[in-house]
Amino acid sequence: QKEVEQNSGPLSVPEGAIASLNCTYSDRGSQSFFWYRQYSGKSPELIMSIYSNGDKEDGRFTAQLNKASQYVSLLIRDSQPSDSATYLCAVITGTYKYIFGTGTRLKVLA
């Protein structure tokens, strides 16, 4: 089992729709969770972090964390073509390792 798993996609959504990206992790002791956006040919950039169960909202982005089920998700409301990118989930495990998932490629169709 991979430490951080994501569906590689591509996930295609129409412009204006909600995009839902999911991530599961294996270490129950994991404590911090991050979502990065990576445009093709560019470096990852941090867009959201979450540490507590529940939802955290920032503009059009909402991160959701469920530690009991060991998953974290990212919702993007009113998706725009400019949101088309690969979204990487990252987890700081109980042993303080910073592990990235393989990323989900999102395509927002105009």
Add this chain to the structure above:
Amino acid sequence: EAGVAQSPRYKIIEKRQSVAFWCNPISGHATLYWYQQILGQGPKLLIQFQNNGVVDDSQLPKDRFSAERLKGVDSTLKIQPAKLEDSAVYLCASTHILQALNYGYTFGSGTRLTVV
């Protein structure tokens, strides 16, 4: 605040040649990381420095990869000899170690290595 600087941006070498990458972290960031990102995969940690000491190099292929961070600031990553499977983007990131728990990393623009 200046970002993480990396050079070169691109490098093409033949297999069995050697190559070196350079990283200058954000001023004051004691923690520096080198990641390897193969196309279609997430970044994989190669080595983590705290100041000029190595914290984690468990995934660094030490038979061919080496890294150093003299004086606790700039860092270089070297591959000798290179293999075809080393073709990837090499990302450098820096942070304050406590900030990493809350705020994640700042990445440099990366070096895209192609081994032919």
